[in-house]
Amino acid sequence: MAKQIVRLYVLGYTPIAQRAIENLKLLCQQPEFSTVYDTEVINLLDQPSLAEEEKILATPVLIKKLPEPMRRIIGDLSDRERVLVGLDIFTKDSDIRE
Secondary structure: OOOOEEEEEEOOOOHHHHHHHHHHHHHHOOHHHHOOOEEEEEEOOOOOHHHHHOOOOOOOEEEEEEOOOOEEEEOOOOOHHHHHHHOOOOOOOOOOOO
C-alpha cells in the first residue's frame, strides 16, 4: 500500500487546537484510519514558514498529503463523518460506525 500522510497544522495550543488534536487522536483509534495514515501535528508558531509553504489561511487545518489528491479539512475535526469523507476513507453513502 502506498504511503498515506495527514498533517494537522495548529497555531499554538488554543482550546480549538487542543480539541482538534484530541479529535485526531480519537480518529486514529478507528480501525479504518489508524492502520492507513501516518499522522503529524505541527505547531505553526514553531515553524511559521510552513504556513506560507502550505498556503494555510486558517487553523486548525488537517491536510492529507498523500495519496493525492491533497485534501484540506479546516476546523476542530469534531464532525467525524465529514473528516472521513474528506479524507476519502468513506463516501457519504458508506456505513460509518459510531
